[in-house]
Amino acid sequence: DVVLTQTPPTLLATIGQSVSISCRSSQSLLHSNGNTYLNWLLQRTGQSPQPLIYLVSKLESGVPNRFSGSGSGTDFTLKISGVEAEDLGVYYCMQFTHYPFTFGSGTKLEIK
Protein backbone atom coordinates (compact mmCIF):
# COMPACT_ATOMS: atom_id res chain seq x y z
CA ASP A 1 0.00 0.00 0.00
CA VAL A 2 1.06 3.58 -0.62
CA VAL A 3 2.06 5.30 2.61
CA LEU A 4 1.60 9.08 2.76
CA THR A 5 3.76 10.74 5.39
CA GLN A 6 2.53 14.17 6.41
CA THR A 7 4.65 16.67 8.28
CA PRO A 8 4.43 18.40 10.60
CA PRO A 9 1.72 16.67 12.66
CA THR A 10 0.87 19.98 14.30
CA LEU A 11 1.31 23.53 13.08
CA LEU A 12 0.92 26.62 15.23
CA ALA A 13 0.46 29.79 13.20
CA THR A 14 -0.45 33.41 13.68
CA ILE A 15 -3.02 35.16 11.53
CA GLY A 16 -1.38 36.31 8.32
CA GLN A 17 1.53 33.88 8.56
CA SER A 18 2.30 31.65 5.59
CA VAL A 19 2.64 27.95 6.33
CA SER A 20 3.40 24.76 4.41
CA ILE A 21 2.46 21.13 4.92
CA SER A 22 4.45 18.32 3.36
CA CYS A 23 3.07 15.03 2.06
CA ARG A 24 5.58 12.40 0.97
CA SER A 25 4.52 9.22 -0.75
CA SER A 26 6.21 5.82 -0.51
CA GLN A 27 5.89 5.50 -4.29
CA SER A 28 5.28 7.72 -7.26
CA LEU A 29 1.72 8.97 -7.61
CA LEU A 30 2.05 9.53 -11.35
CA HIS A 31 -0.65 7.43 -13.01
CA SER A 32 -0.08 5.70 -16.33
CA ASN A 33 -2.57 8.15 -17.85
CA GLY A 34 -0.31 11.08 -16.98
CA ASN A 35 -2.38 12.41 -14.07
CA THR A 36 -1.21 12.56 -10.47
CA TYR A 37 -4.13 11.87 -8.19
CA LEU A 38 -3.09 13.72 -5.06
CA ASN A 39 -5.73 15.75 -3.21
CA TRP A 40 -5.75 17.95 -0.14
CA LEU A 41 -8.69 18.13 2.25
CA LEU A 42 -9.55 20.16 5.35
CA GLN A 43 -11.61 18.79 8.17
CA ARG A 44 -12.87 21.35 10.64
CA THR A 45 -13.89 20.14 14.06
CA GLY A 46 -17.19 18.28 13.97
CA GLN A 47 -17.52 18.59 10.20
CA SER A 48 -17.07 16.36 7.19
CA PRO A 49 -13.84 16.80 5.26
CA GLN A 50 -14.02 19.38 2.51
CA PRO A 51 -11.94 19.35 -0.66
CA LEU A 52 -9.31 22.01 -1.20
CA ILE A 53 -7.00 20.88 -3.99
CA TYR A 54 -7.14 18.09 -6.59
CA LEU A 55 -4.62 16.80 -9.13
CA VAL A 56 -1.80 18.24 -6.99
CA SER A 57 -2.42 21.90 -7.71
CA LYS A 58 -5.97 22.55 -8.97
CA LEU A 59 -8.09 24.62 -6.62
CA GLU A 60 -11.58 23.31 -5.90
CA SER A 61 -14.42 25.69 -6.68
CA GLY A 62 -14.96 28.22 -3.92
CA VAL A 63 -11.62 27.64 -2.22
CA PRO A 64 -9.72 30.86 -1.52
CA ASN A 65 -6.60 31.38 -3.60
CA ARG A 66 -4.42 31.69 -0.50
CA PHE A 67 -4.36 27.89 -0.75
CA SER A 68 -1.99 26.38 -3.27
CA GLY A 69 -0.62 22.94 -3.99
CA SER A 70 2.58 21.86 -5.66
CA GLY A 71 4.81 18.86 -6.17
CA SER A 72 5.29 15.82 -8.32
CA GLY A 73 6.16 12.15 -8.10
CA THR A 74 6.49 11.50 -4.38
CA ASP A 75 6.80 14.95 -2.80
CA PHE A 76 3.88 17.33 -2.42
CA THR A 77 3.21 20.54 -0.54
CA LEU A 78 0.15 22.48 0.52
CA LYS A 79 0.82 26.16 1.19
CA ILE A 80 -1.44 28.65 2.88
CA SER A 81 -0.34 32.19 2.07
CA GLY A 82 -1.68 34.24 4.91
CA VAL A 83 -3.48 32.02 7.41
CA GLU A 84 -6.94 33.16 8.46
CA ALA A 85 -8.87 32.11 11.57
CA GLU A 86 -11.25 29.96 9.53
CA ASP A 87 -8.34 27.81 8.32
CA LEU A 88 -7.95 25.96 11.59
CA GLY A 89 -8.59 22.24 11.47
CA VAL A 90 -6.90 19.07 10.28
CA TYR A 91 -5.43 18.89 6.80
CA TYR A 92 -5.15 15.57 4.99
CA CYS A 93 -3.46 14.57 1.78
CA MET A 94 -5.03 11.67 -0.09
CA GLN A 95 -3.95 9.64 -3.09
CA PHE A 96 -6.11 7.67 -5.48
CA THR A 97 -3.56 6.78 -8.10
CA HIS A 98 -3.10 3.33 -6.55
CA TYR A 99 -5.53 0.99 -4.84
CA PRO A 100 -6.08 0.96 -1.97
CA PHE A 101 -6.62 4.70 -1.77
CA THR A 102 -4.76 6.11 1.20
CA PHE A 103 -4.69 9.20 3.38
CA GLY A 104 -1.92 10.96 5.22
CA SER A 105 -2.14 10.95 9.00
CA GLY A 106 -3.16 14.61 9.10
CA THR A 107 -1.71 17.95 10.11
CA LYS A 108 -3.53 19.92 12.76
CA LEU A 109 -3.39 23.65 12.19
CA GLU A 110 -3.85 25.72 15.31
CA ILE A 111 -4.07 29.47 15.49
CA LYS A 112 -1.98 31.33 18.06
Added chain:
Amino acid sequence: EVQLVESGGGLVQPGRSLKLSCVASGFTFSNYGMNWIRQAPGKGLEWVAYISSGSSYIYYAETVKGRFTISRDNAKNTLYLQMTSLRSEDTALYYCASHRVDYWGQGVMVTVSS
Protein backbone atom coordinates in the same frame (compact mmCIF):
# COMPACT_ATOMS: atom_id res chain seq x y z
CA GLU B 1 -27.21 21.79 -4.28
CA VAL B 2 -25.25 18.56 -3.96
CA GLN B 3 -26.33 16.37 -1.07
CA LEU B 4 -25.19 12.97 0.15
CA VAL B 5 -27.23 11.68 3.06
CA GLU B 6 -26.11 8.54 4.88
CA SER B 7 -28.33 6.40 7.07
CA GLY B 8 -28.49 2.96 8.65
CA GLY B 9 -25.91 3.31 11.37
CA GLY B 10 -26.29 2.41 15.01
CA LEU B 11 -25.13 0.16 17.83
CA VAL B 12 -24.57 -3.47 16.85
CA GLN B 13 -23.02 -6.46 18.60
CA PRO B 14 -19.77 -7.99 17.35
CA GLY B 15 -20.35 -10.54 14.64
CA ARG B 16 -23.63 -9.02 13.53
CA SER B 17 -24.49 -7.19 10.30
CA LEU B 18 -25.55 -3.70 9.29
CA LYS B 19 -26.37 -2.04 5.98
CA LEU B 20 -25.61 1.60 5.31
CA SER B 21 -27.29 3.70 2.64
CA CYS B 22 -26.29 6.98 1.02
CA VAL B 23 -28.86 8.90 -1.02
CA ALA B 24 -27.47 11.36 -3.54
CA SER B 25 -29.07 14.44 -5.02
CA GLY B 26 -28.00 17.57 -6.89
CA PHE B 27 -25.70 15.81 -9.33
CA THR B 28 -25.89 12.97 -11.86
CA PHE B 29 -25.17 10.11 -9.49
CA SER B 30 -25.01 7.50 -12.26
CA ASN B 31 -21.97 9.27 -13.77
CA TYR B 32 -19.87 9.14 -10.61
CA GLY B 33 -17.76 6.48 -8.99
CA MET B 34 -18.35 6.48 -5.24
CA ASN B 35 -16.40 5.70 -2.08
CA TRP B 36 -17.08 4.74 1.49
CA ILE B 37 -14.56 6.28 3.86
CA ARG B 38 -14.54 5.92 7.62
CA GLN B 39 -13.09 7.68 10.63
CA ALA B 40 -12.69 5.97 13.99
CA PRO B 41 -13.28 8.24 17.01
CA GLY B 42 -10.40 10.68 17.35
CA LYS B 43 -8.53 9.14 14.43
CA GLY B 44 -7.75 9.93 10.81
CA LEU B 45 -9.53 9.02 7.60
CA GLU B 46 -9.50 5.47 6.23
CA TRP B 47 -10.72 4.54 2.77
CA VAL B 48 -13.04 1.50 2.87
CA ALA B 49 -14.39 0.74 -0.60
CA TYR B 50 -14.93 2.11 -4.10
CA ILE B 51 -17.48 1.33 -6.80
CA SER B 52 -17.40 2.67 -10.34
CA SER B 53 -20.36 4.44 -11.89
CA GLY B 54 -21.70 1.33 -13.57
CA SER B 55 -20.60 -1.09 -10.83
CA SER B 56 -18.04 -2.70 -13.13
CA TYR B 57 -15.10 -1.94 -10.86
CA ILE B 58 -15.17 -2.56 -7.13
CA TYR B 59 -12.27 -2.34 -4.69
CA TYR B 60 -11.97 -2.85 -0.94
CA ALA B 61 -9.50 -2.11 1.79
CA GLU B 62 -7.85 -5.28 3.09
CA THR B 63 -9.32 -4.62 6.53
CA VAL B 64 -12.87 -5.13 5.23
CA LYS B 65 -12.41 -7.42 2.22
CA GLY B 66 -14.64 -10.46 2.47
CA ARG B 67 -16.84 -8.85 5.14
CA PHE B 68 -18.16 -5.67 3.48
CA THR B 69 -19.95 -5.33 0.15
CA ILE B 70 -20.38 -2.06 -1.68
CA SER B 71 -23.20 -1.71 -4.19
CA ARG B 72 -25.36 0.93 -5.80
CA ASP B 73 -28.76 1.46 -7.40
CA ASN B 74 -28.48 4.22 -9.96
CA ALA B 75 -32.25 4.28 -10.49
CA LYS B 76 -32.62 5.19 -6.82
CA ASN B 77 -29.51 7.42 -6.64
CA THR B 78 -28.38 5.31 -3.72
CA LEU B 79 -25.08 3.83 -2.59
CA TYR B 80 -24.94 0.95 -0.11
CA LEU B 81 -22.47 -0.71 2.21
CA GLN B 82 -23.42 -4.12 3.54
CA MET B 83 -21.29 -4.87 6.57
CA THR B 84 -21.11 -8.38 8.05
CA SER B 85 -19.04 -10.05 10.78
CA LEU B 86 -18.60 -6.66 12.41
CA ARG B 87 -15.72 -6.13 14.81
CA SER B 88 -15.05 -3.53 17.47
CA GLU B 89 -12.41 -2.01 15.20
CA ASP B 90 -15.12 -1.23 12.64
CA THR B 91 -16.51 1.38 15.05
CA ALA B 92 -16.35 4.64 13.13
CA LEU B 93 -18.15 7.46 11.42
CA TYR B 94 -18.82 6.25 7.88
CA TYR B 95 -18.88 8.78 5.05
CA CYS B 96 -19.96 8.31 1.48
CA ALA B 97 -17.98 10.45 -0.92
CA SER B 98 -17.65 10.87 -4.66
CA HIS B 99 -14.72 9.29 -6.47
CA ARG B 100 -12.71 12.49 -6.49
CA VAL B 101 -13.83 13.20 -2.90
CA ASP B 102 -15.25 16.52 -3.98
CA TYR B 103 -18.65 15.58 -2.52
CA TRP B 104 -19.06 14.23 1.03
CA GLY B 105 -21.99 13.24 3.20
CA GLN B 106 -22.32 14.21 6.84
CA GLY B 107 -21.44 10.69 7.97
CA VAL B 108 -23.27 7.98 9.90
CA MET B 109 -21.99 6.46 13.12
CA VAL B 110 -21.50 2.72 13.49
CA THR B 111 -20.68 1.39 16.96
CA VAL B 112 -19.76 -2.26 17.37
CA SER B 113 -19.97 -3.27 21.01
CA SER B 114 -21.48 -5.93 23.21
